[in-house]
Amino acid sequence: MKEHSREASVAVAIVLLMLVLATLAHGYFSRENLADLFLANMPVMIIALGMTLIILTGQIDISVGSVFAICSVVTGLCARGGLPAVFGLLVACVAGAACGAVNGGFVAYLRVPSIVVTLATMVALRDTLRWKTQGSWVGNLPSNFQWFGVTQQVYTAGTLVMVVLLILLFVLGLRFLRVGRTVFATGSNETAAQIAGINTKRLVFTVFTLTGALTGLAAMLNSVRFNQIPSNSGLGLEMKVIAAVAVGGTAITGGTGTILGTVLGVGLLGSIGTALTFLNVSAYWEKAIQGGIILSAIILNALSTHHKKHANSINALPG
Amino acid sequence: MLIFLARPTIVVAMLVADCPLIVRSPRPVLAINSVTKSFAGVQALKGVSFELLEGEIHALIGENGAGKSTLTKIITGAVIADSGSIEILGQAISHNSPTVSRSLGVVAIYQQPSLFPHLTVAENIAIALEHDGAWLVDWQSRYAQSTRLIESLGAAIDPRRLASTLSMAEQQIVEIAKAIGANAKILLMDEPTALLTDREVENLFRVVRRLRDDGVGIIYISHRLEEILGISDRITVLRDGETIGCHKANEVDRAELIQFMVGRSIASVFPKREVPIGDVALEVRHLRNDEAGLHDISFSVRRGEIFGLAGLVGSGRTELARTLFGLTPSGSDILLSGEAVRINSAADAIRLGIGYLPEDRRQHGVILEMEVATNISMANLEAVSRGGLLDHQKERDLASFYVNDLRIKTPSIFASAGTLSGGNQQKVALARWLAIHPRIMILDEPTQGVDVGSKAEIHELIVDLAERGMAILLISSELPEVLGMSDRIGVMHAGTIAGILTREEATQTKIMSLAFGHFESEVSSV
Structure with missing residues (x-):
């Protein structure tokens, strides 16, 4: 099917990379490295699920890195306050959802462009956090905080299951929930969607709030990997997330894209850094190669959109 | 001397090429001969001829879609004619373009002035006039130039004011000042008074007459017949892409002009059938909606009835829909089968059984990127769900049903709507609304930009729907369509219904008369 050509090309790129690694870098596929790789990319993966929805509706959220930092610190404070881990998880998700709701409220109901709103919250949230924490890390965490008090293996396996379930939930939700359908309609043509009776404002508000909650979840799951929580975590996270979604074939203008593409996008961009180390290539190349991948993805999108526009314009003349 | 000759009061008329020409007249600044133009197989202009003299105000009138805007685009070079000739200032133009026409002194001014709102009057004028790249700006000379140009129009506007602080009329005057500064020989004014108050119109006309007396040829397009009769020297009437006639303004009256504009016979046959008319399905009383510019609208539509809604573009038909x-939302009550309801969102309307086929099919009717099937189910996802989840089999069945029922020509129900022809896209849009099983269907220009075959099918379908007991509100700019399809016709003018005509009493002339602002009492005398 031609609409899956994008996913296919990212998948091919991943397979090629894996083949190179399999022949040249044997240690790459060791269990430890794969587990590390998964954990390092897990926050990006979880947030990218929400970001895919946001971008599908034609919006963008560049504040996720700052929200991630806030939720991380909140998680640590909860743990230090003696709250059980489950409760900390809940608080992180609620804090993230609240930040997302602020973004979504401005975008959906006050019609402020999402790039402006989330740029503002990105700066405001991070600097508020810096001021509150004075740059200090959250330490003195209880001993059962790291790895949720279980072994690293159990934690990793549990997180993997959770991420896989989330991915499945999003894939199926977009396919089988009515709200999933309205995401594509809204992103393709908001006015037309409104005329078809879709509450596009509520939808936009919801996807921002959901992404906030996912960011909280990701922050919690990530924080427990360490015994201290930096107050500046998540710097540049928004760019990694957006890049992964874009590489996965979701049109930055909204309306088309898949969760599968996003998963592959996260996989491709996330595996390159370590791959370079294993291949003895200078790590300085990482950003350049990632940039190249993003650029080619965007060019591919532009070309295919241009092509479609052209095909459509045959019927576009007035009568 | 020239000014003196151009005055219509002292000229003697003679007939040349079916157009009264002015004897010892100044030379023509624009001559258009048998120009044709078609878009995607639809003939917009079928041989239009038009002549503009220097020092003349020549009005161009016609119904919606008569070809006025295509003709103006051909003059400005925005659109290239398929055949025919254009002469500007006696020079045959083989390849017109906006650059060519501008360099010859053609300037167009539209209803909506196109000034840069955050720049001053002087800067706006300078941008239009200064083309040689001086590095430094001589503000004094800019201000002096603006003042001189604006004063030459008998107006006074401070050149230091920002364009955004000007009234609509002042903006029009600045536009005209730009045109004079650019040494315009031909000034094209498209509905320049649409947004002006009466006093502003008077001021604008003083400026326009002064320009005319200075020898500029002015093409004046407007829907306001009084204005046209008041200001123009000659009037050319277009109808269905043809020049119907050219008349001296002091030799015709309103009624004649309307007659010229509509005087065609109804060519196509409409599949209208008499169907039993039932109870009132939709009624509004003194509906007012300030946001949409509507006031005092009262009418009702019965089950099985097709209620046509005619009127000029901008009269408020789409706003009413x-x-x-x-x-x-208007915040006032709408009566559905006698029950007062508030409709505050499209979702409310859909729940109450109202369907709305919007005017702009490609922008609003269908989502071009999405599949035919998902387009059809979009307004009624409940119908293709089971236990809250979408049932893709049900969706495919629904889509296949309507693709067969409406004979939608598509490679498959999974083809994206954008790949279909205009007529088939429109059927997909219609199918979406039929899928909600509406009691009331609002159709806004359902056959606009649709090929002849699909058009007939859509007409047939509309009659079918009425027969099944649906109440139909049919908005159309095409008079034969409104006349051929409707049981009753409401004619809108300036945000209200100027009159309602029954099928028996409705004629093109009566409709146009109402649409141009004559109220019902006057209609009988036409």
């Missing part, structure tokens, strides 16, 4: 459908 959007109000009834909840897209621009």
Whole structure:
């Protein structure tokens, strides 16, 4: 099917990379490295699920890195306050959802462009956090905080299951929930969607709030990997997330894209850094190669959109 | 001397090429001969001829879609004619373009002035006039130039004011000043008074007459017949892409002009059938919607009835449709089968059984990127769900049903709507609304930009729907369509219904008369 050509090309790129690694870098596929790789990319993966929805509706959220930092610190404070881990998880998700709701409220109901709103919250949230924490890390965490008090293996396996379930939930939700359908309609043509009776404002508000909650979840799951929580975590996270979604074939203008593409996008961009180390290539190349991948993805999108526009314009003349 | 000759009061008329020409007249600044133009197989202009003299105000009138805007685009070079000739200032133009026409002194001014709002009057004028790249700006000379140009129009506007602080009329005057500064020989004014108050119109006309007396040829397009009769020297009437006639303004009256504009016979046959008319399905009383510019609208539509809604572009037809459908809520009651309801969103309207086929099919009717099937199910996802989840089999069945029922020509129900022809896209849009099983269907220009075959099918379908007991509100700019399809016709003018005509009493002339602002009492005398 031609609409899956994008996913296919990212998948091919991943397979090629894996083949190179399999022949040249044997240690790459060791269990430890794969587990590390998964954990390092897990926050990006979880947030990218929400970001895919946001971008599908034609919006963008560049504040996720700052929200991630806030939720991380909140998680640590909860743990230090003696709250059980489950409760900390809940608080992180609620804090993230609240930040997302602020973004979504401005975008959906006050019609402020999402790039402006989330740029503002990105700066405001991070600097508020810096001021509150004075740059200090959250330490003195209880001993059962790291790895949720279980072994690293159990934690990793549990997180993997959770991420896989989330991915499945999003894939199926977009396919089988009515709200999933309205995401594509809204992103393709908001006015037309409104005329078809879709509450596009509520939808936009919801996807921002959901992404906030996912960011909280990701922050919690990530924080427990360490015994201290930096107050500046998540710097540049928004760019990694957006890049992964874009590489996965979701049109930055909204309306088309898949969760599968996003998963592959996260996989491709996330595996390159370590791959370079294993291949003895200078790590300085990482950003350049990632940039190249993003650029080619965007060019591919532009070309295919241009092509479609052209095909459509045959019927576009007035009568 | 020239000014003196151009005055219509002292000229003697003679007939040349079916157009009264002015004897010892100044030379023509624009001559258009048998120009044709078609878009995607639709003939917009079928041989139009038009002549503009220097020092003349020549009005161009016609119904919606008569070809006025295509003709103006051909003059400005925005559109290239398929055949025919254009002469500007006696020079045959083989390849017109906006650059060519501008360099010869053609300037167009539209209803909506196109000034840069955050720049001053002087800067706006300078941008239009200064083309040689001086590095430094001589503000004094800019201000002096603006003042000189604006004063030459008998107006006074401080050149230091920002364009955004000017009234609509002042903006028009600045536009004209730009035109004079550019040494315009031909000034094209497209509905320049549409947004002006009466006093502003008077001021604008003083400026326009002064320009005319200075020898500029002015093409004046407007829907306001009084204005046209008051200001123009000659009037050319277009109808269905043809020049119907050219008349001296002091030799015709309103009624004649309307007659010229509509005087065609109804060519196509409409599949209208008499169907039993049932109870009142939709009624509004003194509906007012300030946001949409509507006031005092009262009418009702019965089950099985096709209620046509005619009127000029901008008279408020689409706004009325959007109000009834909840897209621009009015906050007042709408009676559905006698029951008062508030419709505040499209979702409300859909729940109450109202469907709305919007005017702009490609922008609003269908989602071009999405599949035919998902387009059809979009307004009624409940119908293709089971236990809250979408049932893709049900969706495919629904889509296949309507693709067969409406004979939608598509490679498959999974083809994206954008790949279909205009007529088939429109059927997909219609199918979406039929899928909600509406009691009331609002159709806004359902056959606009649709090929002849699909058009007939859509007409047939509309009659079918009425027969099944649906109440139909049919908005159309095409008079034969409104006349051929409707049981009753409401004619809108300036945000209200100027009159309602029954099928028996409605004629093109009566409709146009109402649309141009004559109220019902006057219609009988036409």
